[in-house]
Amino acid sequence: MRTLSVDLGERSYPIVIKRGLLSEVGSRVIGLGFNGRVAVVTNPTIANLYADRVMKGLKGAGLNPALITIPDGEEFKSLNEAGKVYDGLVRHRMERSSAIIALGGGVIGDMAGFVAATYLRGVPYVQIPTTLLAQVDSSVGGKTAVNHPSGKNLIGAFYQPKAVFIDPDVLRTLPERELKAGMAEVVKYGVIWDEGFFGFLEKNSGVIYSIGRETTHAIERSCEIKAEVVGKDETESGLRSILNLGHTFGHAIEAVSGYGTYRHGEAVSIGMVMAAGFSARLGLCSSDVEARLKGLLAVLGLPVDAPDIPAEALIESMRLDKKVSGDKLRFILVTGLGQVVLKEAFEADVRGFLLSFKKA
Ligand SMILES: NC(=O)c1ccc[n+]([C@@H]2O[C@H](COP(=O)([O-])OP(=O)(O)OC[C@H]3O[C@@H](n4cnc5c(N)ncnc54)[C@H](O)[C@@H]3O)[C@@H](O)[C@H]2O)c1
The missing domain is CATH 1.20.1090.10 (Dehydroquinate synthase-like - alpha domain)
Structure with a gap:
């Protein structure tokens, strides 16, 4: 296991890299100081592969997780789909201190990060990147965004996650x-x-x-x-x-x-x-x-x-x-x-x- 640090003063956060880490997600999220409600944002492709394990882990640690999915694809990294994620957060009665967990590739990470930056003027979020691109690039650094019909990533914010949890084993299912x-x-x-x-x-x-x-x-x-x-x-x-x-x-x-x-x-x-x-x-x-x-x-x-x-x-x-x-x-x-x-x-x-x- 390696734990790296993104050093940004009070916005610093760890990047934990460990094979099999996905099975520890519950205790890891608790370890960050979260309790109560959390929302896992993902898409159906990733949910079919990993949502059971993640939801079970979160529940097992005493958290109350909701699963919010958006369709798979870059075209769904939009304000329209972000609106549906906000709806899900409201339905699950997510509060200022409740964490969002982005489980997916760069599309999910960028979109969930953007929603976290804006819902209730900012709630904490955790990145669990599941593509190689997301593990080495998009999950680290706090660039969050959705696309606009006239251009990619036109609407966004710099908003750092509370942690990045990387499990290289999930790459085994990646095309x-x-x-x-x-x-x-x-x-x-x-x-x-x-x-x-x-x-x-x-x-x-x-x-x-x-x-x-x-x-x-x-x-x-x-x-x-x-x-x-x-x-x-x-x-x-x-x-x-x-x-x-x-x-x-x-x-x-x-x-x-x-x-x-x-x-x-x-x-x-x-x-x-x-x-x-x-x-x-x-x-x-x-x-x-x-x-x-x-x-x-x-x-x-x-x-x-x-x-x-x-x-x-x-x-x-x-x-x-x-x-x-x-x-x-x-x-x-x-x-x-x-x-x-x-x-x-x-x-x-x-x-x-x-x-x-x-x-x-
Ligand atoms: N924020 C940043 O700094 C930054 C940097 C680079 C790219 N990006 C953004 O990242 C996005 C691209 O991300 P991407 O390349 O990860 O694509 P993606 O998120 O669309 O994922 C690619 C495909 O792999 C599937 N998938 C993901 N994990 C899987 C797994 N473990 N097993 C099987 N299938 C899996 C997804 O469902 C999807 O179909 C773009 O929107 C780009 O703008 C952001």
């Missing part, structure tokens, strides 16, 4: 494509922060999906890095933006190809290779860095070649997403494995690079 998509974010931590960790992933790429010791280590190190970054810059006024490596290109690929074509992590995988390629072209790093990153992502089963999208469409999308000033776009670029830098680049340079980048 392979979701597991791989989450691994892109794991690789990202090696590139932005820790060359040694990148090397560990290269060395263990053959066993990293087996949900064994190496997988648990990858989750722990990822959470450690995210906790350190968030501890230094909670609201993304500076350092935290390095977590967006691969996201400027990645978001554009997701948006132009139509949401749903790529999983977020898949688009980030291609986006990171593009960021490294662009960095090499600008002379910020050697082409060896790009080659090692591309090699690792490919061996992990992630896409690394750009879809056949016109450069102009990608630039137009990036302009909407990350416009800085005049004809410059903002990127996290790679200066070496374990090192990145925030840079603005001329659209003309981006265009030149996109025209040269290998298409799938």
Whole structure:
């Protein structure tokens, strides 16, 4: 078992990582000082697999839990569905001190966190992430949101959980494509922060999906890095933006190809290779860095070649997403494995690079 800490003064909280942790959820929630009513927010897919165990654990510890489900899918991360969760909380007579438990992937975590931030002007919540992406990324750091028809995550709040409980064993039921998509974010931590960790992933790429010791280590190190970054810059006024490596290109690929074509992590995988390629072209790093990153992502089963999208469409999308000033776009670029830098680049340079980048 590892217990990490996100250090944010009075908003600090633990991240507990332990195989089999789901069976201890009752005593863990009691250990945080909660009693009485709690609400578990999840979706039917996850409820079928894990709700029995979680509800039994909570009841066994003397808590009074309600189960609130929203349909499975990104399209339900909406204000409309949030409204139904509020209805459930009112029905269960949840009070200021009652805790919400987010049991699920990033969609559930973001939505339950947003509801927790706003119901009764804020109630405590606990994250129990069940996808790899949620375990290494979205459950840590307090970004909560729902989508608006005109854009993703447009309505949200920074609102930190009281604890994050990670049980790597739940990844055994996760579809392979979701597991791989989450691994892109794991690789990202090696590139932005820790060359040694990148090397560990290269060395263990053959066993990293087996949900064994190496997988648990990858989750722990990822959470450690995210906790350190968030501890230094909670609201993304500076350092935290390095977590967006691969996201400027990645978001554009997701948006132009139509949401749903790529999983977020898949688009980030291609986006990171593009960021490294662009960095090499600008002379910020050697082409060896790009080659090692591309090699690792490919061996992990992630896409690394750009879809056949016109450069102009990608630039137009990036302009909407990350416009800085005049004809410059903002990127996290790679200066070496374990090192990145925030840079603005001329659209003309981006265009030149996109025209040269290998298409799938
Ligand atoms: N808050 C943040 O900092 C942050 C960071 C990155 C992404 N996000 C958000 O995360 C969301 C994507 O999250 P995601 O990739 O986890 O997708 P997701 O929550 O949609 O989960 C993917 C699929 O896996 C299923 N699932 C989850 N756990 C399972 C398990 N253990 N076994 C079997 N099936 C399981 C889900 O029901 C779903 O069908 C997006 O909305 C994105 O905006 C937030």
